[in-house]
Amino acid sequence: MHTILKSVTKEITIGIDHPFVMIGEKINPTGRKKLAAALAEGNLDYILQLALDQAAWGADVLDVNVGVPGIDEVSVVKKVVELIASATDLPLCLDSANTDVLAAGLAAAKGKPLVNSVSGETKKLETVLPLVKDRGAAVIGLTMDDNGIPRTPEERVAVAEKILEHAVRKGIPAEDVVIDPLVLTVGSDSKAALVTLLTIELLRKSLGVNINVGASNVSFGLPERPTVNAAFLTLCIQAGATCAITDSAKLGQTVRAADLLLGRDANSMRYLKYFRLAEKLREAEATEAG
């Protein structure tokens, strides 16, 4: 199953027989004070820099979340979407808990964006899916519903099925629904990552859908988080995940190594290309810093 995202000039295919897709996570003010301030002050230069940096480090798609209390998110999301489209050729992933903001982002975005996110919650299904359908977008479906996040892989897959059914009934093609099995922090529950990995395997076998993971929550509260995040993303890719909302600068090399090791990179071409890119970017950073 292939999920195709588009900007005006670029098409990105998410699928198990394609290179793993990285959705850049950095344009999201949660836990990023400098970005929250930039959004509040309308400092577009900083946001532009985040977009360009992520594109340089190999992000295939950019997540856009402008959720800062007290700002006019509807007008801000429009500006940010247009700004990014003017400076990069990457498709966007519009990320908001507010339907009006999603609608504004979808109206401003060209091509075929991804919506982050719907879930199995009744209200979300009723408000988000029509937007996705009307715009011809794709959508991330989180495996949680009105009762919260289920504990077992089987229950999470059942929520995924429910989301898929609702989407298809509304006229959204099944391949435009990317399921996110959710991951809790392994520091507070040592089975948390395992449940997510088993959910991914089960989703792959039973539904064959594309699967997104958020690859940094898992290590919350632990030391040496990059090591845990790299190992987790590797495990998710092996289990069957096909895209992640992640930090391409930190995890790009691991993603390209996993693709290579899983036999999805003939002659190591993508791995070597990424290595040369990263080497140049690190040199440039060192020169600036020095």
Place this chain on the structure above:
Amino acid sequence: MHTILKSVTKEITIGIDHPFVMIGEKINPTGRKKLAAALAEGNLDYILQLALDQAAWGADVLDVNVGVPGIDEVSVVKKVVELIASATDLPLCLDSANTDVLAAGLAAAKGKPLVNSVSGETKKLETVLPLVKDRGAAVIGLTMDDNGIPRTPEERVAVAEKILEHAVRKGIPAEDVVIDPLVLTVGSDSKAALVTLLTIELLRKSLGVNINVGASNVSFGLPERPTVNAAFLTLCIQAGATCAITDSAKLGQTVRAADLLLGRDANSMRYLKYFRLAEKLREAEATEAG
């Protein structure tokens, strides 16, 4: 299935329901000029340091290979085995292509060592297995035979079955045979790692044996080898490998992260303990260097 290794005072259990076991790879002169010189000159201090460093970085077992052209390996292996036993409490993995050297190492080692290695080659089966049986040791069985390294997972598993049959017929318990599915360099064959991973899955399902991997060959010739090695080891652990001949200083953190993410580390105890250990060792190294 549990493979138990012993020193005089310590017991290490290899098994899918136990923490992943790291066999320290550094006492092997292949590609290590300084160690080759130390072995040729009888410089035991350097060898002792390699043993202590690996033990400090969390190696559970130490590989011992003294193969340097022109030296009396039989007498050297005895000295090295006794030296390590005097300074650490770790079980040993005796590593030689020469049966006389294995015999001398087995005679010198206390407890229950591991022999590295037998294969499906007729001569190896006939010469190595009797030594393993007489000493009550465990043995690593490489999935290659008189025709070389098979290309498919099924053929490699068939070689593993042949080794197991020969071992059991000679009176070696099946649980004392650890299979190594071998890995070629992914840089020269982009399916090389995948074949190894599929072999691991098939071995786990069909034979249930313990599985060892050598986790650094895979990245030969590629840049950023540690990233590839870390990703590969993570993939192997998920597929069902239970031990690796590896560099505990470089890959220990990844191994502990993989155990944690796969739900084998209640309350993150081993991960956090390893992090604190690594932090202290890095501080000590920085102090020495500064």
